[in-house]
Amino acid sequence: MYPRISNLNRRQAMTVAGAAAAAALVIAAPSVALAREDLQGALRELAGKVFYSADRPGRWKGKEKVHSPLIKVDKDGNDLLIRAATQHAMSDDHFIIKHILLDAKLNVLSEKLFDKIFDMPRSRFALNGYSGRLYIVSVCNVHDNWINWTDA
Numbered sequence: 001m002y003p004r005i006s007n008l009n010r011r012q013a014m015t016v017a018g019a020a021a022a023a024a025l026v027i028a029a030p031s032v033a034l035a036r037e038d039l040q041g042a043l044r045e046l047a048g049k050v051f052y053s054a055d056r057p058g059r060w061k062g063k064e065k066v067h068s069p070l071i072k073v074d075k076d077g078n079d080l081l082i083r084a085a086t087q088h089a090m091s092d093d094h095f096i097i098k099h100i101l102l103d104a105k106l107n108v109l110s111e112k113l114f115d116k117i118f119d120m121p122r123s124r125f126a127l128n129g130y131s132g133r134l135y136i137v138s139v140c141n142v143h144d145n146w147i148n149w150t151d152a
């Protein structure tokens, strides 16, 4: 039989609380690792189907070169300048709509919308104090979403 919480002295209560905290850490630690694996697994599963990349072009095979965004990161202390370019022509009926910058957990950090008449599909993003994986999604109005990544 377990003692009732209300019957524990201070030392016993601290022991129970410590054990509960340790159990929570043991349970939480694998779930964090699993979440990362789940994300990578989901990305692998969806690449070439829901979105496309240079190595998984799916139904758009042959379109990689003009859709997969190029990424360059310059670092100056804690400041990051991320530049992305898609080597895609801009015309009235076929153009790059936008670039989306995502963090390592696929949260949107910023995006740049393009004017099909005045813009080339090139974007610049400034971040401060970020390190880790960055994703750029380039969105074509005909050939869907293309993703590339780099580590900053």
Ligand SMILES: [Fe+2]
Binding pocket: 067, 088, 094, 095, 140, 141, 142, 143
């Ligand atoms: Fe396209």
